Amino acid sequence: MKGWGLLTTGFALQIAFIVRWWEESEVAPLGLRLSIGLGVLLSAVGLAQVAGRLAHTRNPLLGFTPAALTLLALLVAAEALLRAYQVPPGLVPTPTRVLATLYTVRDVLLQDAYQTVLKEALVGYLIGCSLGVLTAFLVSRYLFLERGFLPYATLFSSIPIVALAPVLVKMVGIDWPSKAAICAITVYFPVVVNTFRGLTEVSPISLDLMRSYAASEMQQYRWLRLPNALPFIFNALKLGTTLAMIGAIVGEFFGANGQGLGFRIQIEAGRFGFDIVWAAIIVASAAGIVWYGLVTWVERRLTGWHVSFRRG
Amino acid sequence: MVFPNGTVALKEANLEVAPGEFISLIGPSGCGKTTLLRLLADLIKPTAGTIYIGGKTPEEARKARAYGYVFQAPTLMEWRTVLANVMLPLEIMGFPPAERKARAERMLELVGLERFARHYPWQLSGGMQQRVSIARALAFDPHLLFMDEPFGALDEITRENLNLELLRLWRETGKTVIFVTHSIPEAVFLSTRIVVMTPRPGKIEAIIPVDLPQPRSFETRELPEFFRLATEVREALRRGHGYEVAE
Amino acid sequence: MKKWSVFAVLALFVLGSLAGAQQNLVKVNLQLKWFPQAQFAGFFVAKERGFYRAQGLDVTLLPIGDQSPIQMVQSGAADFGTTWIADLLTARERGIPVVHIAQIFQRSGFTLVALKSTGIKDICRDMKGKSVGVWPSGNEYPAVALFRKCGLTSSLDPRATNPDVTAVTYPFDPALVFPDKVQLVSAMIYNEVNQIAGLGYDESKVDIFKLADLGINLLEDLLFTTERVLNNRNFKGSGLTGRQVAARLIRATLQGWNWAVANQAETVEKYVLPVCGNTCKGSGTRADAKEHQTWQMAEVAKLYNAGATTKGWAGFLVPADYQASVRLLREQGILTRDPPAATVDYGPWELATGKRARDWR
Numbered sequence: 033m034k035g036w037g038l039l040t041t042g043f044a045l046q047i048a049f050i051v052r053w054w055e056e057s058e059v060a061p062l063g064l065r066l067s068i069g070l071g072v073l074l075s076a077v078g079l080a081q082v083a084g085r086l087a088h089t090r091n092p093l094l095g096f097t098p099a100a101l102t103l104l105a106l107l108v109a110a111e112a113l114l115r116a117y118q119v120p121p122g123l124v125p126t127p128t129r130v131l132a133t134l135y136t137v138r139d140v141l142l143q144d145a146y147q148t149v150l151k152e153a154l155v156g157y158l159i160g161c162s163l164g165v166l167t168a169f170l171v172s173r174y175l176f177l178e179r180g181f182l183p184y185a186t187l188f189s190s191i192p193i194v195a196l197a198p199v200l201v202k203m204v205g206i207d208w209p210s211k212a213a214i215c216a217i218t219v220y221f222p223v224v225v226n227t228f229r230g231l232t233e234v235s236p237i238s239l240d241l242m243r244s245y246a247a248s249e250m251q252q253y254r255w256l257r258l259p260n261a262l263p264f265i266f267n268a269l270k271l272g273t274t275l276a277m278i279g280a281i282v283g284e285f286f287g288a289n290g291q292g293l294g295f296r297i298q299i300e301a302g303r304f305g306f307d308i309v310w311a312a313i314i315v316a317s318a319a320g321i322v323w324y325g326l327v328t329w330v331e332r333r334l335t336g337w338h339v340s341f342r343r344g
Numbered sequence: 345m346v347f348p349n350g351t352v353a354l355k356e357a358n359l360e361v362a363p364g365e366f367i368s369l370i371g372p373s374g375c376g377k378t379t380l381l382r383l384l385a386d387l388i389k390p391t392a393g394t395i396y397i398g399g400k401t402p403e404e405a406r407k408a409r410a411y412g413y414v415f416q417a418p419t420l421m422e423w424r425t426v427l428a429n430v431m432l433p434l435e436i437m438g439f440p441p442a443e444r445k446a447r448a449e450r451m452l453e454l455v456g457l458e459r460f461a462r463h464y465p466w467q468l469s470g471g472m473q474q475r476v477s478i479a480r481a482l483a484f485d486p487h488l489l490f491m492d493e494p495f496g497a498l499d500e501i502t503r504e505n506l507n508l509e510l511l512r513l514w515r516e517t518g519k520t521v522i523f524v525t526h527s528i529p530e531a532v533f534l535s536t537r538i539v540v541m542t543p544r545p546g547k548i549e550a551i552i553p554v555d556l557p558q559p560r561s562f563e564t565r566e567l568p569e570f571f572r573l574a575t576e577v578r579e580a581l582r583r584g585h586g587y588e589v590a591e
Numbered sequence: 592m593k594k595w596s597v598f599a600v601l602a603l604f605v606l607g608s609l610a611g612a613q614q615n616l617v618k619v620n621l622q623l624k625w626f627p628q629a630q631f632a633g634f635f636v637a638k639e640r641g642f643y644r645a646q647g648l649d650v651t652l653l654p655i656g657d658q659s660p661i662q663m664v665q666s667g668a669a670d671f672g673t674t675w676i677a678d679l680l681t682a683r684e685r686g687i688p689v690v691h692i693a694q695i696f697q698r699s700g701f702t703l704v705a706l707k708s709t710g711i712k713d714i715c716r717d718m719k720g721k722s723v724g725v726w727p728s729g730n731e732y733p734a735v736a737l738f739r740k741c742g743l744t745s746s747l748d749p750r751a752t753n754p755d756v757t758a759v760t761y762p763f764d765p766a767l768v769f770p771d772k773v774q775l776v777s778a779m780i781y782n783e784v785n786q787i788a789g790l791g792y793d794e795s796k797v798d799i800f801k802l803a804d805l806g807i808n809l810l811e812d813l814l815f816t817t818e819r820v821l822n823n824r825n826f827k828g829s830g831l832t833g834r835q836v837a838a839r840l841i842r843a844t845l846q847g848w849n850w851a852v853a854n855q856a857e858t859v860e861k862y863v864l865p866v867c868g869n870t871c872k873g874s875g876t877r878a879d880a881k882e883h884q885t886w887q888m889a890e891v892a893k894l895y896n897a898g899a900t901t902k903g904w905a906g907f908l909v910p911a912d913y914q915a916s917v918r919l920l921r922e923q924g925i926l927t928r929d930p931p932a933a934t935v936d937y938g939p940w941e942l943a944t945g946k947r948a949r950d951w952r
Binding site for chain 1: 386406408
Binding site: 300 | 657658659661665678681682684685686687688722727728729731732745746747749750751752754757758759760761762767768772
């Protein structure tokens, strides 16, 4: 219990300062700053001990505790230090300020998220993924495509396509379709390459088996290549959620129609409204995590057999 | 059978097999026994020569789904349960759903794995996986069973048990089996005839009939006749290798 | 454009460092508000004709796109910068210690342009449900102030869920959004107005609304720095205080502007066209580079040669104008409180010109 004691004392020192300094607009005197330093140190040591003790727990709630406490400790320390040194909110807003802003502008940020996530990123993602899978089918089927197209797909999947954002905004226009196009293109190439690998990295002996059943080519895809490709496809689909979010937000930096998380971040960063910027980043992160989680959930349902999900 | 690089894999191979026979192809690595089996199964095409399976060419036989093939590795689909793996050929061949399930369950019973129907392949031992693959090869009731060193990767005890089980299956189903192996005791124990093959170029050195009494059991391996046949096979193999046959 | 600016910065830097090494000049980075063009003619003249050097300064002029010059100065990447008043005051309110030290343009050049065919005659009355094109990074404030004054909400306000006016951001070239995506577009009277004419919409086809005429008279190009720079006792080890450097910079800059306004053709030919590269034509305009910059020089001269400048008080921030800008921003809720007195520092300007602010009539 020693760890918990240290942790609580450390938090108490910092929170006491935050309350004491809530209304002040001066840099805190040395004594108070030292007490914050002590508080940070105590909470860090306490956290290390608590985490060490929970390292081997099987309870998922307790297993999650060290990570949650670390986040809390960082936020408390940031709040105390930013207030102690009176860092301007136009540079780094305090966590409480960000949370309060998140609450007051939630409606607009939700609208922004609707535009960025559901319209731009998701539409682009769905288009990019379906075209990617379709292309991979054709590439695995026709050797001339494998020779002529696949090398470029491999190349493009390893370069930051998001650099095309300004070009696409100029070509397609500033409305949401240009952002969807960016997302579609960034997602497309990794999906092609991964799906192709999944469709073709099939053991020759399995192909012999299908041949021994006199299976048609379509049947071969249906019963062997496609299921074999699923884990590969899902890897690309998970990667794609991140790429699509990046594509949509960055795309909005190059022109946007009055809505979107990227638009909000750009406008507010330009006018030093960093509390709103951070609030928008929180919303974007939450949306990204939920999306990734959904894809992982579908993956588990469809490829629960895969080696990565086996236990015991 | 000549590969594009000029290597002759199989030179002379004249063999007639009657229905219900259990034929073993034995020989050292590179003698073409697997090649011969793959020719029969139409997994590769011969450069010359003729093969007929029940009056059909191998391609026709394959398209008529005349044989089941058991590979060296179990080759189970890891995304399918044991039961679903056995149903795979039935789905491809368009059996009605109810019949698929009934047949697959019966096949699993036949190989003694009905309790593992809902398991995934990775949860089974190597020997059990190979039994699933045999059940799968039999599921659509082909006349012929081609087996390419199916027990080669298993330990001796498992292999002997599976040999016995295979013989039981053969008796109960009346299939014609072509079985590739490089184990002399296995060949003698299982077969009605043993085809001894020699390498470079692969050809048939001898065809040795095995008239050990049926049904065979663990005791069969103790019979003097078993040892005599094993010796005969071994000598044929040595002859093919060009070694002097010791008196 | 990015490539060009990097190259320009490098080139200026190399030239600057050569000169500096010879004469022991004080290195100063000055952040312009946009890409090089006649809008900054006075600065180019002051540099190339040696006015800065005569003041012992080795000034590097940094171009920028639609990012905030305040960020560059606040972070120390530049020592001084030019920006607009709304941008400066909102940053100050959010705790960035920036200080106004000289007012270059005495009049606002911000306009909103609409095709006559859209039927927008009165922005307050006709803009509900319409779209307006703006540049981000503080350049959107004049439009925001106007809409607030009209009682219209816009999507630039993070608290308005169903805004009356949609603000469309776009990279530089008005042709990207006008007239297809937006009915109203931001246009500086010395730049985009001509670009729009270049798109085939001359004054017979468009209405140009000057924001100053609509009561939004927000001061534009001004010189600013940070408290850190001003209070520096030994600016970059030069032995000069930050204030002294600021004063010298103001003196040479005003000298440059006076010369540029008096010698416009020569200024464009010798000092603007050689540095403005592919932004000479404005972004995307079909106009000829020299023609566009000559026209821009003339327009900019009108903004410089107005108000205090005409009374011989170039660079002076007229207190009444400043108060008017503050009052407007407060009324429209863009500022929540009066900026602290330290936001404007007349000291360097007084030092530079020998005048005293309180003598202004």
